[in-house]
Amino acid sequence: MNMPITPQKPAKKLSLKDNYNLLTRGLGWETSYQDMDKVFAQDKFEGIKIHDWDKWEDPFRLTMDAYWKYQGEKEKKLYAIVDAFQQNNGQFNVTDARYINTLKLFLTGVSPLEYQAHRGFAMVGRNFRGTSARIAAQMQAIDELRHAQTQAHTISHYNKFFSGLHDPTHMFDRVWYLSVPKSYFEDAMSAGPFEFITAISFSFEYVLTNLLFMPFMSGAAYNGDMATVTFGFSAQSDESRHMTLGLEVVKFILEQDPDNVPIVQKWLDKWFWRGYRLLTLVSMMMDYMLPKKVMSWAEAWEMYFEQNGGALFNDLARYGIRMPKYHEVASKEKHRLSHEAWATFYNFSHAAAFHTWVPEESEMKWLAEKYPTTFDSLYRPRFEHWREQQQKGERFSNGTLPMLCQVCQVPMFFTEPDDPTKICFRETTYRDEKFHFCSDGCKDIFGNEPEKYVQAWLPVHQIYQGNCFRPGTDPTAPGFEPLAEVLQYYGFHVGEDGGEYLGSLDARNWTQWTGKPAVAE
Amino acid sequence: MSAVIKEKDRVFVAFQTNDDTRSIVEAIEADNAEAIVSRYPAMVKIEVPGRLVIRRETIEDLIGRAYDLRELHINLISISGNIEESDDELVLHWNQH
Numbered sequence: 063m064n065m066p067i068t069p070q071k072p073a074k075k076l077s078l079k080d081n082y083n084l085l086t087r088g089l090g091w092e093t094s095y096q097d098m099d100k101v102f103a104q105d106k107f108e109g110i111k112i113h114d115w116d117k118w119e120d121p122f123r124l125t126m127d128a129y130w131k132y133q134g135e136k137e138k139k140l141y142a143i144v145d146a147f148q149q150n151n152g153q154f155n156v157t158d159a160r161y162i163n164t165l166k167l168f169l170t171g172v173s174p175l176e177y178q179a180h181r182g183f184a185m186v187g188r189n190f191r192g193t194s195a196r197i198a199a200q201m202q203a204i205d206e207l208r209h210a211q212t213q214a215h216t217i218s219h220y221n222k223f224f225s226g227l228h229d230p231t232h233m234f235d236r237v238w239y240l241s242v243p244k245s246y247f248e249d250a251m252s253a254g255p256f257e258f259i260t261a262i263s264f265s266f267e268y269v270l271t272n273l274l275f276m277p278f279m280s281g282a283a284y285n286g287d288m289a290t291v292t293f294g295f296s297a298q299s300d301e302s303r304h305m306t307l308g309l310e311v312v313k314f315i316l317e318q319d320p321d322n323v324p325i326v327q328k329w330l331d332k333w334f335w336r337g338y339r340l341l342t343l344v345s346m347m348m349d350y351m352l353p354k355k356v357m358s359w360a361e362a363w364e365m366y367f368e369q370n371g372g373a374l375f376n377d378l379a380r381y382g383i384r385m386p387k388y389h390e391v392a393s394k395e396k397h398r399l400s401h402e403a404w405a406t407f408y409n410f411s412h413a414a415a416f417h418t419w420v421p422e423e424s425e426m427k428w429l430a431e432k433y434p435t436t437f438d439s440l441y442r443p444r445f446e447h448w449r450e451q452q453q454k455g456e457r458f459s460n461g462t463l464p465m466l467c468q469v470c471q472v473p474m475f476f477t478e479p480d481d482p483t484k485i486c487f488r489e490t491t492y493r494d495e496k497f498h499f500c501s502d503g504c505k506d507i508f509g510n511e512p513e514k515y516v517q518a519w520l521p522v523h524q525i526y527q528g529n530c531f532r533p534g535t536d537p538t539a540p541g542f543e544p545l546a547e548v549l550q551y552y553g554f555h556v557g558e559d560g561g562e563y564l565g566s567l568d569a570r571n572w573t574q575w576t577g578k579p580a581v582a583e
Numbered sequence: 584m585s586a587v588i589k590e591k592d593r594v595f596v597a598f599q600t601n602d603d604t605r606s607i608v609e610a611i612e613a614d615n616a617e618a619i620v621s622r623y624p625a626m627v628k629i630e631v632p633g634r635l636v637i638r639r640e641t642i643e644d645l646i647g648r649a650y651d652l653r654e655l656h657i658n659l660i661s662i663s664g665n666i667e668e669s670d671d672e673l674v675l676h677w678n679q680h
């Protein structure tokens with residue numbers, strides 16, 4: 063065997079930049095026997111003009127070797143903690159069982175979006191002709207799959223002890239309030255690749271997800287949920303890369319051609335409002351569902367949207383981009399959003415897969431401090447009335463079904479931007495049919511693409527049309543109860559999964575298993 | 584005429600609270616005189632008006648070993664600002680500053 067006699071010095075390590083360039087430049091090729099426009103059939107129809115895909119740079123310049131190394135480390139860390147959590151019965155160390163309801167909403171409403179994002183990024187990765195864009199989309203598609211999996215693994219432990227966690231994917235495709243996140247993501251996925259990446263990477267991940275993952279996950283830690291904070295922050299460590307991608311994507315598109323600017327602005331307007339409406343669910347998680355509270359929705363909105371988002375849009379002003387339309391409406395709504403949302407879910411709790419409750423006196427005090435101009439005058443009297451009714455054994459629930467907004471699909475409970483005592487209704491007529499909206503923001507979105515939104519699968523309409531019963535159901539049978547049947551169709555364990563928290567199976571089990579009161583003092 | 588000086592828009596970076604990030608936060612405080620550190624449950628957030636720099640050498644001096652800035656990814660929660668990354672430093676900034 064011929065061994066080299068003088069061992070060579072190892073080659074100098076490539077710089078981050080050279081390493082990244084080798085990965086992303088010259089890896090693609092011009093097709094010869096098929097037209098490039100046929101191979102990449104979707105990256106022109108939206109009107110976005112790209113002249114030089116090589117101008118796309120991943121600022122982190124993450125290469126595959128580093129990607130797998132660090133992702134592997136994140137996974138090991140996460141699963142070690144999940145093991146420890148399970149082995150130490152960590153589920154009983156949370157503040158009280160009310161907290162678990164945030165996980166029910168998360169697992170049924172957010173985790174399926176991670177999976178949708180996985181699919182969406184796999185699709186855009188296929189449809190962009192630029193190599194570095196495709197690599198970034200590929201990494202993100204893998205990340206998103208990891209998030210869906212780690213969330214299912216982590217929360218599955220809670221499913222052994224608490225209700226409402228048994229069938230998230232089945233529920234996601236059917237349940238009325240879950241059509242809010244589902245339709246949001248399907249709206250993005252059925253758009254072109256540039257709109258998808260602007261919607262998800264920029265408007266959602268860069269502009270809005272801090273509101274979910276920073277205060278809420280910190281809140282999970284504060285409420286003793288070691289498992290959730292771990293998957294949350296593990297996902298978020300990828301998210302910061304995705305956010306960076308979002309900003310780079312938008313800058314890249316804007317720099318490529320001035321004709322792209324108005325198209326992008328229109329998407330930013332649309333997806334800001336779509337995302338903001340989706341976050342309604344997060345506002346009530348923060349203000350009402352975390353027994354120990356970290357920060358109010360209004361404070362989070364000020365910190366993460368008004369300040370950080372404001373700085374971001376100041377930065378983008380040089381491209382001719384302005385703040386998204388109706389951001390001022392969101393700011394007007396910040397002192398009422400969570401209260402209006404929680405009250406609505408309190409009304410319809412019997413038809414949800416998580417529990418609701420009237421906030422404790424100490425929580426109302428906190429809410430009054432955080433919302434000095436609205437809580438005591440507008441919302442406290444309603445909760446006190448409901449508490450009285452409940453004490454008389456007449457817990458209020460609303461037996462009708464709410465009208466949904468044609469675009470965001472949230473029940474129409476939002477109030478007029480300048481009058482928090484008046485419900486905001488908007489309507490329009492398209493091809494002789496009337497459509498209803500919760501806001502000017504949603505009405506504008508419909509007006510720009512009516513052909514798309516007339517096709518919306520609105521859960522309440524579908525129930526009334528008889529499309530939400532299990533196969534073989536006979537609605538004409540004597541004694542037929544439509545609501546009970548709909549809940550069966552949703553896959554709920556009726557009588558366990560939803561309704562009032564006090565006296566629920568979860569509350570009783572909590573006390574029996576931990577010896578602690580159902581509501582922490 | 585007294586000009587009103589408006590504070591520059593802030594950039595921020597947030598990390599999980601743990602032993603790995605303790606030195607990173609210290610390094611950022613050392614390299615950014617105007618750093619504002621806020622500690623939340625499980626999370627630490629550092630804001631700086633205009634521009635924030637994370638320097639590899641400062642971290643290495645504190646932890647006593649070689650450090651690859653890409654290790655930051657493991658404990659990163661969120662960031663804002665435009666990013667410039669090289670082997671030696673990671674900079675977050677808003678362009679108007």
